[in-house]
Amino acid sequence: MSIQRKATASVTMNITDDEIFNDERGYTEQFQERVLDEGRSTSLMTLEKAVGGEVRVELKLNARLESNENIIVDGIAELYEGVSENSTDLDGRREFGMVVPKDEIITHNVNIRNDDEGGDHAEITIAISNMEI
Numbered sequence: 001m002s003i004q005r006k007a008t009a010s011v012t013m014n015i016t017d018d019e020i021f022n023d024e025r026g027y028t029e030q031f032q033e034r035v036l037d038e039g040r041s042t043s044l045m046t047l048e049k050a051v052g053g054e055v056r057v058e059l060k061l062n063a064r065l066e067s068n069e070n071i072i073v074d075g076i077a078e079l080y081e082g083v084s085e086n087s088t089d090l091d092g093r094r095e096f097g098m099v100v101p102k103d104e105i106i107t108h109n110v111n112i113r114n115d116d117e118g119g120d121h122a123e124i125t126i127a128i129s130n131m132e133i
């Protein structure tokens with residue numbers, strides 16, 4: 001019998017589109033719940049938010065349940081900035097990992113910046129739980 005656990009992800013995202021006078025700000029949050037089967041990588045969340053006509057932040061979280069019942073989370077956050085919110089100019093990228101032991105909740109903060117041109121930034125808070133089904 002293979003192991004199954006329930007993962008929940010609760011994410012908040014604060015984004016700032018830097019401007020000379022008044023910065024433009026945006027906020028979003030999302031909650032997701034997924035049943036994980038041992039050994040198989042599963043998409044836990046994708047979240048995208050655009051702000052101020054120029055900035056877009058994308059977050060992807062994947063989760064895998066190990067045989068010791070730890071949940072391993074791999075995440076990628078990307079900040080795009082250009083002449084529209086659909087810009088494909090990637091100006092900042094963060095990869096990160098989390099280990100969430102059985103019956104625990106782990107929180108991780110990701111700060112992403114416009115590394116190429118400065119100014120714009122986003123703060124992301126990610127809480128993942130590893131629960132019984």
Ligand SMILES: [Ca+2]
Pocket residue numbers: 017018019052054
């Ligand atoms: Ca701007």
Ligand SMILES: [Ca+2]
Pocket residue numbers: 017019024051052053054
């Ligand atoms: Ca703007």
Ligand SMILES: [Ca+2]
Pocket residue numbers: 080081082089091117
């Ligand atoms: Ca740019």
